[in-house]
Amino acid sequence: MSNDMGTLRGSPNPPAMGSGEQSSPSLHAINTPLMLVLARVGLVFALLCGGASVAHAGDGLAQTPPMGWNSWNRFGCNVSEKLILGAAGALVSSRMKAAGYTYVVIDDCWQTKRDERGTIVADPARFPSGMKALAAAVHAKGLKFGIYSDAGTMTCAKRPGSKDHESQDAKTYAEWGVDYLKYDWCNTEGQDSRDAYMKMSRALRATGRPIVFSICEWGATKPWTWAQGVGQLWRATGDIQDCWDCGKSWGGMGVVHIIDLMADLYPFAGPGHFNDPDMLEIGNGGLTLEENRSHFSFWALLAAPLIAGNDLPAMTPEIRDILTNREVIAVDQDALGMQGRKVFDGGAQEVWMKPLADGSRAVILFNRGTEAAPIAVSWEDIGLFPGGKARVRDLWKHADAGIATGRYEAKVAPHGVVMVRITAQ
Numbered sequence: 001m002s003n004d005m006g007t008l009r010g011s012p013n014p015p016a017m018g019s020g021e022q023s024s025p026s027l028h029a030i031n032t033p034l035m036l037v038l039a040r041v042g043l044v045f046a047l048l049c050g051g052a053s054v055a056h057a058g059d060g061l062a063q064t065p066p067m068g069w070n071s072w073n074r075f076g077c078n079v080s081e082k083l084i085l086g087a088a089g090a091l092v093s094s095r096m097k098a099a100g101y102t103y104v105v106i107d108d109c110w111q112t113k114r115d116e117r118g119t120i121v122a123d124p125a126r127f128p129s130g131m132k133a134l135a136a137a138v139h140a141k142g143l144k145f146g147i148y149s150d151a152g153t154m155t156c157a158k159r160p161g162s163k164d165h166e167s168q169d170a171k172t173y174a175e176w177g178v179d180y181l182k183y184d185w186c187n188t189e190g191q192d193s194r195d196a197y198m199k200m201s202r203a204l205r206a207t208g209r210p211i212v213f214s215i216c217e218w219g220a221t222k223p224w225t226w227a228q229g230v231g232q233l234w235r236a237t238g239d240i241q242d243c244w245d246c247g248k249s250w251g252g253m254g255v256v257h258i259i260d261l262m263a264d265l266y267p268f269a270g271p272g273h274f275n276d277p278d279m280l281e282i283g284n285g286g287l288t289l290e291e292n293r294s295h296f297s298f299w300a301l302l303a304a305p306l307i308a309g310n311d312l313p314a315m316t317p318e319i320r321d322i323l324t325n326r327e328v329i330a331v332d333q334d335a336l337g338m339q340g341r342k343v344f345d346g347g348a349q350e351v352w353m354k355p356l357a358d359g360s361r362a363v364i365l366f367n368r369g370t371e372a373a374p375i376a377v378s379w380e381d382i383g384l385f386p387g388g389k390a391r392v393r394d395l396w397k398h399a400d401a402g403i404a405t406g407r408y409e410a411k412v413a414p415h416g417v418v419m420v421r422i423t424a425q
């Protein structure tokens with residue numbers, strides 16, 4: 001990385017953003033292709049009749065959950081342009097970019113102060129080429145560039161926040177070529193969450209640059225009830241921890257706790273508006289391979305943003321294979337945009353289901369227990385004709401599991417999943 005500076009300064013301008021993006025209605029209640037078409041027709045009618053208030057300038061972004069990488073989970077405050085360029089390069093060389101990972105996001109600690117005009121200043125020691133050059137270098141790799149700020153006076157790591165500088169910061173980000181803003185909720189005493197996020201949302205839209213707005217108030221004020229149309233995704237839980245089922249007194253939580261908190265939020269997700277169960281811990285060392293696969297499977301079934309958080313240049317082939325499992329990613333990125341839900345609860349054994357645009361169902365057989373166990377899904381539980389035949393495809397074995405009638409059963413490892421796609425015949 002000794003030639004990073006030269007690479008940055010020689011970068012071409014960012015490619016044009018926003019091509020192919022289109023407005024879309026809220027579709028979370030839709031579960032068949034026919035209904036999807038009817039809903040779209042309905043939206044056009046509503047708009048023609050003066051219902052334009054349902055449309056927002058930022059619509060069209062994140063029609064499927066955003067995918068990318070963020071520095072926080074693995075590197076915390078230890079961010080630099082060298083780190084970001086290394087991650088961007090590894091996204092390409094690992095073929096994660098080809099699998100859909102797009103946004104390279106710098107989390108907290110890139111900023112140090114405001115200058116005499118109030119403009120936010122990036123740490124000159126860690127980002128000597130400046131954010132505009134870094135964004136251009138990320139764009140030159142065919143990726144998009146994300147950044148982090150906070151609705152309060154200071155970020156969670158006590159760097160300058162955006163309160164009372166929303167418009168100025170949004171303009172700065174647009175000028176740098178930012179495509180994604182994660183906006184945190186520390187040091188916001190006395191502020192109303194909806195007002196604060198709406199203020200930055202408007203400021204971003206006013207720049208005219210399509211910038212995905214990632215709301216991060218940890219589910220504190222139930223953003224699923226107010227954030228649709230404000231941002232494209234909102235954190236629904238406290239910070240994820242790199243562990244299966246640990247908990248932290250300040251609100252951090254392991255993977256299974258987050259899965260449980262997400263269970264009832266499925267009605268609020270849809271194209272352009274997703275619940276965010278936080279970034280991935282896959283490959284950070286605290287989970288077994290089995291648990292890493294379960295983590296990835298659930299984030300896909302929950303239509304969660306897939307934002308990797310590991311050391312990409314150092315990742316093992318096993319971790320890369322999990323993060324690039326295209327059959328599982330296809331579940332996450334399904335055009336219907338529905339979040340999956342629990343359809344059977346047998347204590348340590350559960351069945352979860354996500355309806356997909358082609359009428360098939362993604363299903364997770366989930367074993368929370370410490371012994372391997374057989375788990376079955378019945379067609380009745382997933383809305384298929386109870387006595388019908390269906391094709392079953394195993395999304396981790398990458399193999400067809402045959403035609404089943406009425407139900408499908410498989411043995412599931414402890415803390416593991418069997419994830420299948422079931423298509424009625």
Ligand code: GLA
Nearest residue numbers: 072107108156157184216239
């Ligand atoms: C909060 C967020 C985290 C991370 C840190 C940075 O805890 O929830 O995801 O952005 O702040 O300080």
